[in-house]
Amino acid sequence: MEYSVHVRMNQKLYLRDPEQSELGRKIIREGILLIKEIGFEETTFRKLAERIGTKEASIYRYFENKHRLLIYLIAWYWQWLEYQVVFQTHNLTDPKEKLERLLKLILLLDIAHLATDDVDIQSLHTIVICEASKVYLTHHVTEDNRQQLFKPYKDLCSRIAGIIQEYSPNYPYARSRASSIIETAHYQAFFMQFLPSLTDFGTSRNQLQLLEFLRHLLFTTLDHA
Amino acid sequence: MEYSVHVRMNQKLYLRDPEQSELGRKIIREGILLIKEIGFEETTFRKLAERIGTKEASIYRYFENKHRLLIYLIAWYWQWLEYQVVFQTHNLTDPKEKLERLLKLILLLDIAHLATDDVDIQSLHTIVICEASKVYLTHHVTEDNRQQLFKPYKDLCSRIAGIIQEYSPNYPYARSRASSIIETAHYQAFFMQFLPSLTDFGTSRNQLQLLEFLRHLLFTTLDHA
DNA sequence: ACAGATGGGATAGTATTGCTATCATTCGTA
DNA sequence: TACGAATGATAGCAATACTATCCCATCTGT
Structure with a gap:
């Protein structure tokens, strides 16, 4: 069964809601691909506009600047992930099972069946790995935080903290x-x-070793509180 | 007793060795302070030159660009830290003691007595916390890695891995x-x-709670291998 | 005392980035 | 058919990230 999740975003994350227009959706979709391909620092609205077939100025109507676009994408991912965590654990009674499920979600394992309209989750996940910390490692963290821009990440962490508790x-x-x-x-x-x-993991895409490491890390610490 | 450590840097980290001239040392010393004060993204060689009382072009004679300067500073820190780890643990026999010492070093606790000629270690530590990941979170990691730019970090990690073993x-x-x-x-x-x-730590500078967290994290995982 | 190397000051200039402004055009809806 | 919103087209500007050139001071070895 396929179903797609609509993630409702905080209005401070954009100037004009990118989900409400074709151009907006293209900015998100192609933005993800461009950032993945050339990296965030090399990405410019000029290049993104060319790729989409629009103008720089049009993109600025959606996002104040490229940093805000990155914040939006990362926030989207956290909201999506939190939704998955809630959805995939709500019918589990054993907290251990919930944590197991959580680890797999964080590594984006076994999610081939998850559909999302527009967004290429695999690519977004790559971006999260390579670029997410840039979202808060700035000199204006405090200001951005005041604007609730990191709320999705905080919500996800609270959710996880709840399961840990x-x-x-x-x-x-x-x-x-x-x-x-x-x-x-x-x-x-x-x-x-x-x-x-x-690391202690082969260069090969052996995510399972990483999963094993995280599992050991998480459960030994929690089992000896 | 005061003693100062001379850290010998990989030649690929600079164009001209900043330790060999007054201007070079100023670039390092004031670079650290400027980055700490205004953040890495807001830092430009123009501003740094003005602060030092020199010209942009002169700084470019020492470092290819500001990213390379950051790499240099972070690498310097890792080398300094590895030296401290070696020095402060070499006469300990109990590996548990070594790890305890290590944790304090990582958090830069109890190091008021450590002198280094030119470099403000506290400020550099702040930079490491806020900016260090930018050093490798780029699209040219692989190339930079090939040039051995991350060797100091890798060496430090190997050293720590050794103690863990x-x-x-x-x-x-x-x-x-x-x-x-x-x-x-x-x-x-x-x-x-x-x-x-x-986090679970008060906003106050209570590094000791963080230390306690890390201690628990490290020892429970290692004690239940 | 002199030639040559080295470091750095001074000035200029270029391509790109990041961002804003303005006006025309399209297009769906009232 | 007239409206307003969204976008296209074009322009421009200040700052950034460099690069190049030339000159001068200093130090070095002969």
């Missing part, structure tokens, strides 16, 4: 553990691909 | 554990300061 009520670092498990998953995936000597 | 010979993920502990320490420190709801 459920599994191990005495563990005192549920929130740090939640943010850590996501971040660890992502840069270990990055290292595995680009700086493999910083 | 010593402490827990059966743990199968020493290298991933080494890179993880550093990265986790840093972005948890970042979150603590800027996005505290992603």
